[in-house]
Amino acid sequence: MSPGYINNKNPKYLEIDGKFYGGILVIDYYREYNEIIFKNLINTNVNMNISIFYEKQDTYRTIKDLTYFIGNVGVDLKSGNTNREDIDIAAYSYNDAKFIRKEMQVNNEELYFLYTYINIISDSEKEMERNLNKIEGILQASGMMTRKANFRQEQLYFSCLPLMINQNDVKNVCRRNILSNGLIATYPFISSTICDEEGIFIGTNIYNNSMILVDRFNKEKYKNANMCIFGTSGAGKSFYTKLLILRYRILGLEQYIIDPERGATCCTLKRCA
Template sequence: MFGKKSQKALVSEKLNAANILGQGTVSLKDLIAPSFIEVDFNNLKIDDKYYRTLYVVGYPRYVNANWLYSLITFDHPLYISMYIYPTESKNVLDEMKRKIGEMEATIENDIKAGRMVDPVVQVSLDDALALQAELAKGAERFFQFGLYITIPADSKEELETISKQVDSVLASMLIIGKQAILEMEEGFKSTLPMFYDKLAVWRNMDSTSLAMTFPFSTASLTKNEGILYGINQHDGSLIIFDRFTLENANSVILGKSGGGKSFMVKLEASRLLMMDVDVIIIDPENEYKKICESMGGEFVEFTANSQYKINPFDLPKHDDIEPDELSNKILDLHALMKVIMGDLTPSQDALLDRSLVLTYKEKGIAQEPSSFKNQSPLLEDLYKVFLGMETPEAREMADRLDKFVKGSAAGIFNSQSNFDLKQPFTVFGIRDLEENLRPVAMYIVLDYIWNVVRKDKRKRVLIVDEAWYLIKQKDSGAYLHSFAKRARKYLLGLTTITQDVEDFLATDEGKAIITNSSLQIILKQSSAAVDRISQTFYLTGGEKHFLLSAGVGEGLFFAGQSHVGFQVIASEEEKGLIE
């Protein structure tokens, strides 16, 4: 009577213990399940969120590739589900034969009765006959297709607003959507990623139309040649691209301080050099000195005592000289003198023009290209011409040049050019110049580079960092814009970089440079600048939010008509070279 318990009793006790233990624990389903679900006739409430499901009952007659793009990129989260069911072609052909017979009979009756044939019936018959022929040949297959859309919202008011916006988008695409009245629960389940098609609202669709429906809303930027820019954050593919295959090779890089602009530019420069593309950088902060020296490039540093000199009056001495070369040079010098002197009155501008012509004339230089072999004048020669006129206005102009001829800046811009670009990687450093001299130096360097580019045509990329120094002055900004427009002819790509995004986009010259740049890269942005960027680049709300929350080296990559979110990547060796 007091022996061991039977085996059956032991098993029963273990099961009871397991049940008691299970009642005191929380399962994974309990953890992820909402606290309540409230189902109404035209919406669904789960916790504090509202949902409404639409199903599509009407489609356009013809569709193009990616025709659902407007819906997929809608400026609000949407849950979109597509259900595709293959069907037997024989059954479809039998049903189509019956439908064609009905439509032909309807048209024949209308003709016999003297009535006008319904154009809708006639069009439907034509489409059905064409599709019947394709199905019979095996060129097409038939499918049943269901399209459901669930709209999430934080309130009923927002749900109504977003629903109207979605209806408008659908209407613009010639799509007819209906609310899943009294079937909201089934509709919501149908848009979960669980393949629960509870609505079963289908439309017959041929394979060509179905192929056009797939949501390829982000174009691949993986090409067979080019350099690696980063990873496409939409599909994980590599962005490998050759900027010289675009309409022009110009690029613009916009981003707030600390967003990764310099790192990306250094990375691109090092990779371009491996593709036999020369790289020239105008560097206001000497950020590129280390990588330049590490890669065996030439760092040209401008200071008052620098060994490097550039004469802004230099004329090209190569064979490809345009007939109006001197006139164009004088126009460029007009813009430079306005950067140096400030605003000029019309009479001062006319005086400057006469003085520039006279300055070249005194050196024996005229419109004939053969005269360009004579030594070019210097800034001090223009200064002397002003003094020689012996008028108060000319004297005032001379006084404005005094600093650059006799003063603290005399050793920088008042000498004959004494070097050539021989290295494939050259950086012009202007950090040690006064703040107000940097735009002058950048302008003169640009002009010098322009002469070099035209003399020896080969693939080059010119990088202008902190381009705001030039853009903030109308004349130098116009010159940079002109540079961007003319660069393609000489196999040059201009890269314009700025962190003063809002000010840059507020100028006509800044916007024009963006328009003339086929490659546009937008990195992390401040809240102050993101609205203007959204207007300029027609960004969606999601893309705008992405730029605000992006990490270092993350942003949007625009190439021609395609754009994707991307992340800059570098190898450990590249990081060691750059950082």
């Protein structure tokens, strides 16, 4: 399980067992967003780990802090000095704070901290650079502000492993608050792939490289187990059919083959029989 070597000399990436790992931090989001924000990201075919942390905040304490803040800034705003440089920002955050307090008290919403990290895995330095730029472009087009995790690659790599460790060095840059209603927009399990629990491997989705597993004999899901394969001559239809036969064979299914051309199908079967 553990890698043979880790090269962390370059601040722009980690090199682990010949693979290059480059990180992206999502540091800000649109103020208001109604769609699934990671939709375009998940539908790309770039190899990456996405790590999303949610931290629920204590409602009572949050409301107390908000009230304190609203009181303070409210007095500031009323003091009459409208010439201050940050007067617009103060007014904005004052209204935001009031909005959050209202949502929490009236609509029973909860406040969360949200952290998003992305670790891109590539075979070469050049490919990694290209993928990093591609993903950053996609994120920015979806209304997120990003930053490359230079000098923090190791911390980001750890945060993207399934260890539930949110490293402090990346945490402080990425923290954003979000109400439970907004959390819906970060739902990540949206890829439109087919994955039946007892299915056999059919192939990969060309759009996002996800595996497609189909259980043709699942009567609850499919009307019947018929299947049809299209392809130009020599594309690999017969080869593919034989593969499927083999895979079903491994599961112990009894199979009958009718082949007018007496093709290699019979040989394949005899061999594994």
